[in-house]
Structures are given as C-alpha cells and as structure tokens.
Amino acid sequence: xxxxxxxxxxxxxxxxxxxxxxxxxxxxxxxxxxxxxxxxxxxxxxxxxxxxxxxxxxxxxxxxxxxxxxxxxxxxxxxxxxxxxxxxxxxxxxxxxxxxxxxxxxxxxxxxxxxxxxxxxxxxxxxxxxxxxxxxxxxxxxxxxxxxxxxxxxxxxxxxxxxxxxxxxxxxxxxxxxxxxxxxxxxxxxxxxxxxxxxxxxxxxxxxxxxxxxxxxxxxxxxxxxxxxxxxxxxxxxxxxxxxxxxxxxxxxxxxxxxxxxxxxxxxxxxxxxxxxxxxxxxxxxxxxxxxxxxxxxxxxxxxxxxxxxxxxxxxxxxxxxxxxxxxxxxxxxxxxxxxxxxxxxxxxxxxxxxxxxxxxxxxxxxxxxxxxxxxxxxxxxxxxxxxx
Amino acid sequence: xxxxxxxxxxxxxxxxxxxxxxxxxxxxxxxxxxxxxxxxxxxxxxxxxxxxxxxxxxxxxxxxxxxxxxxxxxxxxxxxxxxxxxxxxxxxxxxxxxxxxxxxxxxxxxxxxxxxxxxxxxxxxxxxxxxxxxxxxxxxxxxxxxxxxxxxxxxxxxxxxxxxxxxxxxxxxxxxxxxxxxxxxxxxxxxxxxxxxxxxxxxxxxxxxxxxxxxxxxxxxxxxxxxxxxxxxxxxxxxxxxxxxxxxxxxxxxxxxxxxxxxx
Numbered sequence: 001x002x003x004x005x006x007x008x009x010x011x012x013x014x015x016x017x018x019x020x021x022x023x024x025x026x027x028x029x030x031x032x033x034x035x036x037x038x039x040x041x042x043x044x045x046x047x048x049x050x051x052x053x054x055x056x057x058x059x060x061x062x063x064x065x066x067x068x069x070x071x072x073x074x075x076x077x078x079x080x081x082x083x084x085x086x087x088x089x090x091x092x093x094x095x096x097x098x099x100x101x102x103x104x105x106x107x108x109x110x111x112x113x114x115x116x117x118x119x120x121x122x123x124x125x126x127x128x129x130x131x132x133x134x135x136x137x138x139x140x141x142x143x144x145x146x147x148x149x150x151x152x153x154x155x156x157x158x159x160x161x162x163x164x165x166x167x168x169x170x171x172x173x174x175x176x177x178x179x180x181x182x183x184x185x186x187x188x189x190x191x192x193x194x195x196x197x198x199x200x201x202x203x204x205x206x207x208x209x210x211x212x213x214x215x216x217x218x219x220x221x222x223x224x225x226x227x228x229x230x231x232x233x234x235x236x237x238x239x240x241x242x243x244x245x246x247x248x249x250x251x252x253x254x255x256x257x258x259x260x261x262x263x264x265x266x267x268x269x270x271x272x273x274x275x276x277x278x279x280x281x282x283x284x285x286x287x288x289x290x291x292x293x294x295x296x297x298x299x300x301x302x303x304x305x306x307x308x309x310x311x312x313x314x315x316x317x318x319x320x321x322x323x324x325x326x327x328x329x330x331x332x333x334x335x336x337x338x339x340x341x342x343x344x345x346x347x348x349x350x351x352x353x354x355x356x357x358x359x360x361x362x363x364x365x366x367x368x369x370x371x372x373x374x375x376x377x378x379x380x381x382x383x384x385x386x387x388x389x
Numbered sequence: 390x391x392x393x394x395x396x397x398x399x400x401x402x403x404x405x406x407x408x409x410x411x412x413x414x415x416x417x418x419x420x421x422x423x424x425x426x427x428x429x430x431x432x433x434x435x436x437x438x439x440x441x442x443x444x445x446x447x448x449x450x451x452x453x454x455x456x457x458x459x460x461x462x463x464x465x466x467x468x469x470x471x472x473x474x475x476x477x478x479x480x481x482x483x484x485x486x487x488x489x490x491x492x493x494x495x496x497x498x499x500x501x502x503x504x505x506x507x508x509x510x511x512x513x514x515x516x517x518x519x520x521x522x523x524x525x526x527x528x529x530x531x532x533x534x535x536x537x538x539x540x541x542x543x544x545x546x547x548x549x550x551x552x553x554x555x556x557x558x559x560x561x562x563x564x565x566x567x568x569x570x571x572x573x574x575x576x577x578x579x580x581x582x583x584x585x586x587x588x589x590x591x592x593x594x595x596x597x598x599x600x601x602x603x604x605x606x607x608x609x610x611x612x613x614x615x616x617x618x619x620x621x622x623x624x625x626x627x628x629x630x631x632x633x634x635x636x637x638x639x640x641x642x643x644x645x646x647x648x649x650x651x652x653x
Contacts, residue, residue, distance in 0.1 A: 005524035007512050009505070016507030301503040304465060305563075306493030306520050308486075384492075385465035387499050388456045388575045388607075 010318035013291060024287045028327020029334065031280025032364050035273055036335035039356065042269035044348040048181040049259050050252045051349055052117075052188070055178070056096070057127045059228040060235065061251040062218030065244045069258040070183040073098075075214035076243045084218070084235055089226035094123035095215030097196050100185065101166040105155030112153050114165075115184040116144075118196035125219060130176035131190060137173040138192040146172050149179045150187020165189070166199050179349050218243075277367055284323055284371035288316055292378045297387055304384035312379045320372030324364045331364070332357060411474070412571050412603035413439040413462055418471035420454075420461060431457045432626045434471075441570070444597050444604045444616055449623035455607045456575060458623060462605060463573045464491040476570055493520055496564030496602075498574040502556040504548045510535060510559045511544045517563045534566045535559070538592060554585030561589065565596060572597075574606040578613055590616045 015021055049070070062084060064074035081093040097118040102111040119125040121135045134145055144165070146157040155163070161172045178188050191199075193212055200210040220235070222228050228247050236245040246254060260266050292299065299312055339350035420432040431454045439445060447455045460466055461473060461480075467488065468481040478491055504513045514531035523530060535544055538558045548556050557577065564572060574593070578586030590613045597604050606617070614620065622629040 006519055007508065007515055009508070009516070012507040012512070013505065295505065297499075297501060297503045298505050301497070301499065302516065303489075304463065304492060304497045305517055306489050308489055383465075385460040385463075387497075387503065388460045388463075388465070 010315045011322060013295065013315075014319055014322055024284075024323060025327045025330065027283040027287065028280065028323050028364070028368070029329075029331035031276055031283055031367065032328050032331025032360065033335050033338070034276030034279065035360055035363060036331065036352075037338060038269050038272040038276055039360065040335070040339055040342070040350050040352075041348075042265060042273075043356065044342075044350045045182075045265050045269075046256060046259055047349040047351055048179060049183070050255050051179055051181065052184070053248075053252045053255055055127050056217070056219055056248060056251075057124050057221070058219035058248055059222045060090075060220035060232045061246050061248055062093070062220060062235070062239070062243050063216075063246070063251070065242055067216075067244070069255055069262075070181075073208075073216075075210070075216050076218070078213055078215045078218075080239055080243050081215065081218045081220075083239060084220055087231065087235060087238070089223050089231045090220055090235075091223045092123075092221045094120060094125065094219055095193075095212070096125050096217040096219060097193060097210065097212070098216040099196070099200050099210060101189075101199060103154055103186070103189070104164040105153065106161055106163040107155045110153075112151070113185040114150070114154065114187050114189055116165075116189045116191060116196070116199070118191045118193050120193045123219075126190075128176050128178065130174075134174040134176070138190070138195065140171075140173070142169055142195060142198065143171050143173040143191065144195070145174045145176055145190040147178045147180075147188040148175045149177055151180065154186055168199055277363060280364070280367045281371050281374075284320065284368050285374050287323065288319055288371055288375035289378060291319065292316065292375055292382075296382060299379055300382045300384045300387045303382060304387055309380050312382075313376050316376045316379055317369065317372045320368035320375075321365065324368035327368075328361055328364045332360075410440055411438050412441045412443070412476060413437070413605070414472070414474040415462075416472040418461070418468075418473055420457060420466075420468070420470070422457075430626060432461070435628055437621070437628070437631070439603055439605065441603055442597060442601045443618045444594060445606070445619045445621055446614060446617040447605060447607045447621045447623060448609070449629070452625075453623040454626040455623045459573050459575055459605060459607050462571075463495055463497060464488040493567070494569055494571070496567070496569035496572040498557075498561055498564045498572065498577045500576040500579045502548070502560040502580075504556060504559055504563075506548050509545045509547055510540060510551065510562075513548075513559055514563045514566050517566050521567055530566055531562070534562045537565075538562050552585075554581050554588065557581055557585070557589055558592070561592065568600060568602075570602050572602055572604045574604065574608075576608055576610070577606065578608065578610050583612060586610065586613060 014024070053070075062076065062080060064072075064076040066072055066074045078095050081095055084090055084093045099116045099118070100113050101116050103114040104111045121138050124132060126132070131145060137143060138145065146154070148157070150157065157172055157175065159172050159174055163170060176190070180187055197211060202209070222231050232245050232247050232250070239245060302312065303309075336352055339352055342348060343350040415435055415437045418432060418435040419430065422429050422431050435458070447458065449455045461468060462475060464475065464480055464483070465488075467483070467485065471481060473480045475491060476494060480488065480491065483491070508516070511528060511531045514534060515527040518527040518530050532541070532544055535541060538561060540555060540558055540562065543551060543555060548559070551559065557580065561577070572593070577593070578589055581589060593604055594616045596602065619631070619633055621631050
C-alpha cells in the first residue's frame with residue numbers, strides 16, 4: 001500500500017488550520033443536517049400516515065371498495081367478516097370502528113376533533129402492548145384510553161380526568177403511545193365497541209348514525225403457516241364486490257401510495273433536499289477552492305518537481321472525502337437530537353433508520369466529490385511555469 | 390565580448406566539451422507567447438552549451454526573457470522551434486507527460502520558498518523523495534540533506550517557526566534531496582538578508598563542486614555574482630553577452646565604464 005506511505009498531504013492541509021477546519025466541518029455538517037431534516041419531514045409525513053395501519057394485528061384487511069385512503073369514511077357491512085370466517089385458513093375476523101368526535105379540553109373548555117378507534121375488548125386489534133394490557137378497563141361505560149402523543153390542545157389526558165366527548169361524559173382510564181397523522185386530527189382515542197354505540201348511535205341529525213352493523217376496517221387473522229396472500233386472493237374473488245381485500249402490507253402500501261401520488265409532500269421535500277444538497281456542494285467547493293488557491297504556489301511547485309495532475313486530483317478528492325466523513329458525524333448527531341425534539345413537539349414520526357443514515361452518508365460523499373471535481377479544475381489549470389517570476 | 394547567439398558558445402574559461410559532457414545544449418531556440426495576432430516572440434535564436442558542474446548566472450533587465458529561458462530549460466513549457474537538450478534528452482516536441490518525467494531529474498529553487506505550511510521541514514523534503522519512490526528511506530534522506538544545510542535541529546519544525554533563511558534552505562534541501570544533475574534557481578536570494586543570501590549561495594556552490602551538478606541561476610543580486618563560473622546577459626530575448634567571471638569583472642570595472650552595469 002504505497003498510499004499509506006505517502007505524506008498525508010490532504011489530511012495535513014485540512015487539519016493545519018484548526019479554526020478553518022472547524023468552520024468547514026460546520027458547513028458540511030449543516031448541509032448534512034438540512035438533508036436529514038428535509039428527508040426526515042418527508043418520511044415522517046409518510047410514516048405517520050401508516051403507523052396506525054402497521055400496528056393492526058391482522059394478516060389480511062377487508063375494507064369498503066371506495067376506501068382508498070384513511071380519509072374516506074366509507075364503512076362496509078360487518079357480515080362480510082362472518083362470511084370471511086367461513087373460508088379455509090381464516091382463523092378469525094373482527095371489526096375496527098373508526099369515527100371522529102369532539103373532545104372538550106378539560107381546562108379551557110374548547111373542543112377539538114379527535115379520532116376514535118373502537119373494537120371489542122375481546123379482540124386483539126392493535127399490536128400495542130400498553131393497549132393490550134389496559135383493554136379490560138374499557139369495559140366500564142364511558143371510558144377511553146388516550147394517546148399520549150396527541151396534540152397538547154386536548155388538555156389534561158392523565159387517567160382519572162373527566163371531560164366530554166361529543167357532548168357526553170367521558171373518563172380517561174389509561175394512556176398509550178401512538179402518534180398523530182393527517183386523518184387523526186388531534187389524536188387518537190380507544191374505546192370499546194359498546195361505548196362506541198353510546199357515543200355514535202344517537203347523534204345530531206346532520207351526522208351519520210353508526211352502529212355495530214358496519215365496520216371501517218376488517219381484520220382477518222389466518223391460521224398459522226397459512227399463505228395470507230393466497231387467502232386474500234380467494235377472499236377477494238369470493239366476497240361481494242362492495243369490499244376490497246388486501247394483505248396488511250398491501251393496505252399499508254395503498255395508503256403510502258395515496259400520499260405519494262395525491263399530495264405534493266414528496267415533491268416539496270425532495271426539492272428542499274435537492275436544494276440542501278446544492279448548498280452543500282457550493283459550501284464544500286468554496287472550502288476546497290480556497291485551499292487550492294491559498295496553496296497555489298505550493299501545488300504549482302509540486303507540479304514543477306514532477307508530480308502529475310493525477311496526484312493533485314487525488315489530494316483534492318481525498319480532502320473532499322475527509323470533509324464528507326468528518327462533517328457527516330456531527331451532522332448526524334445533531335439530526336438525531338433534532339428528530340427527537342421534533343417528534344416530541346409535533347407528534348410526527350421522525351424515524352432515523354440505518355437505511356436513511358447510510359443513504360444520507362452516500363449523498364454527503366457524492367456532494368463532496370462533486371465539489372472536489374469542480375475544484376480540481378483549478379489545480380489542473382495551475383501552470384508550474386508561472387511559479388518562476 | 391558580444392555573442393549574437395548564432396554561434397554556440399560555452400563561455401568563459403571552460404573549454405567546449407563534447408555533447409555527452411553537456412548538462413544543457415541549446416541550438417537556435419525561439420520561443421513565442423500567445424497565439425495568432427497576439428503572438429509575441431520572447432526568445433530569439435538562442436544557442437548555448439552548459440557543461441556539467443558549471444555555475445551560470447543569467448542576468449538582464451526585467452522582461453528580458455531570462456525567467457522564460459529558465460522555465461524552458463526546466464521543461465515547464467512545451468517547445469516547438471530549435472533544439473533544447475537537457476541531460477541528453479531533446480525537449481522540443483516532447484509531450485506534457487514526457488516533460489514531467491524530465492522535471493523529476495531537475496532541482497527547482499524559487500524566489501519564494503513555496504513550502505507547505507502544514508508540513509514539517511522534513512515532510513516538505515520527503516514529498517520530493519516520494520516522487521522517486523523512496524518510501525522506506527525518505528525520512529533518513531530528508532534528515533541527511535537538512536543536516537547538510539545546517540538544519541538538523543529544525544527537522545520537525547513547520548515553516549511558521551523557521552526564519553526566512555531557514556525556509557529557503559529547506560526549499561533548497563527539497564531541490565537537492567534527489568541529487569539532481571541540474572539545478573534551476575530563480576532569484577533564490579531575493580527574499581533573504583545579506584548574510585542568509587550569502588550562506589545560501591555558498592552552500593549551492595559547495596554542492597555543485599561536490600556533486601558535479603550544473604546550476605543555472607537567474608538573479609539581480611550583485612552580491613552573489615562571484616560564485617558564478619559564467620555570466621549570461623539577456624536583453625529583450627536576445628543573448629547580449631556570455632562572459633567568464635573574470636571578463637565580466639573587467640568589463641564592469643568602474644575604470645572601464647560600461648553602461649550595461651546599470652542594468653544589473
């Protein structure tokens with residue numbers, strides 16, 4: 001490895017001036033931070049939309065044919081679930097009822113719309129351990145579990161709080177952690193199907209009445225070892241066409257696709273990410289260009305001594321690589337902190353995954369390489385003859 | 390003594406040697422700057438021979454082409470007309486990559502030291518050793534040559550903590566470490582005080598003797614003319630005079646006033 005025996009010129013040039021190095025790394029870290037944040041927001045908006053769906057304890061989902069995203073309130077006949085139970089390989093099928101109601105803030109007395117998720121406490125509908133352990137508390141009338149990550153506008157939500165839901169008394173008996181999305185409004189409540197009847201079977205004439213004969217989402221569990229995809233296909237074929245049958249992944253994907261294709265979230269945040277990337281390229285270019293022009297005579301002397309352009313390109317690209325790696329680390333750490341802070345403040349799902357960290361690292365590296373490639377032209381243009389005189 | 394350049398001259402007291410003893414051989418060299426209408430001739434029909442081991446000083450007023458002349462011998466520019474042989478290799482018509490190859494056999498000393506501030510004295514010198522692939526011995530070689538130049542106590546100092554003379558000596562060490570047969574120096578003493586400048590040229594003179602290397606030096610510094618075996622005067626791209634040290638002194642003796650001395 002003759003590479004290691006070389007005087008590490010790139011490293012020494014970068015680290016010689018500590019203050020400048022820190023400024024440079026700050027610049028790269030800032031660009032990394034911008035990329036992480038914009039990507040984080042984009043992913044959070046997508047992830048938040050599907051987080052509830054991913055927690056459904058089902059292999060197959062049955063929904064109304066018209067329900068192509070969670071905003072569509074169309075329910076389907078619950079008897080489709082009884083029909084589904086008759087199929088081979090289907091172990092169980094149970095309904096989840098979803099509705100929106102006004103929650104009164106116990107302190108300020110203002111009301112806020114909130115999403116209500118209701119199911120039979122006997123059915124294990126949500127794969128949230130906190131919910132599963134507290135589900136028995138829901139059997140008392142007019143009781144709910146409240147999401148801790150609901151908007152703070154809901155006011156106090158600790159167990160024991162009594163307030164109103166849809167002009168009817170309600171008592172908080174427990175909490176769990178889920179998070180909000182666009183369709184959930186200010187948060188999520190969980191109640192039993194019996195309580196659901198209490199709140200929604202007799203509503204104002206302008207609102208649609210709901211009872212347990214229609215469900216919003218049907219959850220189907222298949223027998224152990226059974227092929228969910230094949231059973232979903234069978235159900236889809238044999239059930240009446242007023243319902244749509246999807247695997248859980250298919251259901252999550254449908255929601256995801258809806259947000260990708262029908263909103264500008266992707267475009268807006270991709271544009272912002274691209275702009276952060278370009279800002280990064282310009283910043284790093286500025287750093288590398290300054291290094292090359294400040295050391296112009298030294299680089300030209302190296303050329304006069306017999307170093308080839310190729311060597312000098314290597315030095316600049318090494319500097320770019322070092323900057324991208326060293327700048328990524330603080331950028332990443334600050335991003336993780338900001339992700340947590342953002343998640344706490346907004347209830348959005350800011351998720352840092354290995355995939356996302358790695359792809360940003362690659363983007364940072366490419367960013368520095370592009371800057372290096374532009375700055376390198378300055379080195380190539382360096383004329384050793386000009387060092388004389 | 391006048392030489393109009395069409396006659397090859399090796400100058401001074403050194404006898405005309407055969408081609409293999411020549412470090413540099415120049416015949417009818419023309420050089421132009423620019424292209425098309427803006428083309429301007431910088432050097433006119435220069436023919437000169439420099440034998441091995443000779444120290445030649447090139448003088449002349451600003452813009453006389455002496456620096457251009459030095460950069461051509463240093464293989465820093467591509468050449469098209471005439472003939473220029475350095476250590477027996479014809480530079481005219483060479484590709485850029487071949488020129489780089491030639492440069493590796495030449496030691497360059499510039500007016501500014503051009504040392505990397507981020508590297509120690511030793512590392513700056515080692516950069517030159519690495520060119521020749523001496524990775525194992527580079528530190529030892531660098532220390533040896535720095536010691537020769539009286540810098541054994543400054544080996545791991547960065548240029549910031551060295552004086553002007555010391556920096557220039559590190560630059561000289563970098564030029565000498567690969568023991569080149571030809572050294573090109575452009576105003577090596579310009580940035581130095583009298584004593585440091587003197588020390589530097591004395592060192593160069595001593596090295597030329599010991600290692601039989603040829604030194605071509607462009608300078609305006611009258612204080613160091615005495616180290617030269619030969620003094621070449623360029624005016625407006627023409628070879629104006631080519632004299633031995635002795636003749637130069639006579640010609641410039643105040644008793645024999647010559648207007649050219651005021652150009653120096």
